Amino acid sequence: MDVVMSDGEPQSTSTQKTSSIGSSFGMNPVTECTYGSTFWPQISCFVRSAMQTDMQIERPLHTFSHEELYRSIYWMCWQGFQKRLYADLTSVIEESLNTLEKQLENIQQMELWLEKFKQICVNHARATDILGSVFAYLDKTYIQYALHENLRDILVERFQHLILEKSEMRAIFVFSMILDSPEAFSLDLVVGTVEALYKINPDNIYLNPTLFQNSIKNMTIPCNLDDIRHRHVTLEAKYQLERLKNEGWEPGFSQLKRPSAVIEEDDTQVKSSKRQHHSS
Numbered sequence: 001m002d003v004v005m006s007d008g009e010p011q012s013t014s015t016q017k018t019s020s021i022g023s024s025f026g027m028n029p030v031t032e033c034t035y036g037s038t039f040w041p042q043i044s045c046f047v048r049s050a051m052q053t054d055m056q057i058e059r060p061l062h063t064f065s066h067e068e069l070y071r072s073i074y075w076m077c078w079q080g081f082q083k084r085l086y087a088d089l090t091s092v093i094e095e096s097l098n099t100l101e102k103q104l105e106n107i108q109q110m111e112l113w114l115e116k117f118k119q120i121c122v123n124h125a126r127a128t129d130i131l132g133s134v135f136a137y138l139d140k141t142y143i144q145y146a147l148h149e150n151l152r153d154i155l156v157e158r159f160q161h162l163i164l165e166k167s168e169m170r171a172i173f174v175f176s177m178i179l180d181s182p183e184a185f186s187l188d189l190v191v192g193t194v195e196a197l198y199k200i201n202p203d204n205i206y207l208n209p210t211l212f213q214n215s216i217k218n219m220t221i222p223c224n225l226d227d228i229r230h231r232h233v234t235l236e237a238k239y240q241l242e243r244l245k246n247e248g249w250e251p252g253f254s255q256l257k258r259p260s261a262v263i264e265e266d267d268t269q270v271k272s273s274k275r276q277h278h279s280s
Contacts, residue, residue: 029079030075030076030079030080030081035076035081035084039072039075039076039081040085040088042069042072043069043072043073043085043089044088044092045059046061046064046069046134047089047092047093047096047131048092048096049061049064050126050127050130050131051092051093051096051097051100051123051124051127052096052099052100052123053119053120053123061130066130066133066134069134070133070134070136070137073085073134073135073137073138074137077137077138077141077142082138082141082142082146083142085138086138086142086143086147089135089138090154090158093154093155093158094158094162097158097159097162097163098162100120100163101162101163101166101167103116104116104117104120104163104166104167105166110174110177111185111189113170113174114174114185114189114190114193115189117167117171117193118189118192118193118196120163121193121196121197121200122192122193122196124155124159124163124196124200125196125199125200127155128152128155128156128200131151131155132151132152132155135151138151139151156200156201159200159201160201164197164204168207168235169235169239169242171207172207172208172232172235172236172239173239175207175208175211176208176236178190178208178211179208179210179211190211190215191215191216194211194212194215194216195215195216197212198212198216198219202220202222203228205219205222205228206228206231206232206235207232208232209225209228209229209232
């Protein structure tokens with residue numbers, strides 16, 4: 001049974017309970033020193049691996065003992081480190097998502113980008129479940145009780161802000177291409193991406209409501225579907241307008257980039273104009 005720790009509990013009673021729990025877990029007291037040298041490093045390694053599939057190659061998630069991690073987190077909370085643990089946890093989550101976003105940004109080829117995007121979405125949906133289980137005690141006794149939030153919502157919000165918002169225009173462009181030319185894309189790739197996005201947050205169907213409905217079996221149709229379609233149309237129009245304003249630029253990127261051929265052509269024209277000016 002989870003126990004919510006209270007600052008008003010008598011010191012002697014709290015100390016006795018802490019000693020009893022620590023003995024049953026076979027753990028040493030958590031201090032500033034042991035937190036940084038013993039407890040947090042193993043937890044940090046697990047969180048990074050859960051968030052980034054590249055790190056799972058070196059150390060698969062099944063090599064971590066989720067039970068031992070849960071006990072360590074439980075013990076750290078009882079020792080009064082829940083606030084620091086929460087801060088460090090969210091910091092690693094954000095750092096990992098920023099790393100993944102940079103990887104996405106550097107991919108130019110559409111299908112390769114979609115493959116990486118799917119990998120990130122599928123893994124984040126999985127990581128949300130895993131981290132929610134391992135950090136259940138911290139979530140219930142500190143994040144929910146003291147902060148009035150929950151870990152799942154935090155993981156979803158960080159994903160939406162650090163991954164999806166920065167890839168939004170490109171996702172809309174690619175999903176539109178999929179509807180126009182479905183034969184050009186792997187069905188498993190498309191369905192896997194859409195299902196993961198929907199699992200993370202059902203509201204993500206705004207990226208392309210038709211594609212989501214076509215790809216997800218027995219999808220619950222939201223009551224505000226008309227509003228979602230309107231949002232999609234508005235964003236698609238915004239993207240098209242941006243594309244027109246930047247004619248000759250590559251579409252679908254959070255930061256649009258002009259093709260090198262266009263830049264070289266412009267440079268040639270500028271140099272030619274300067275030569276003509278000097279000769280006259």
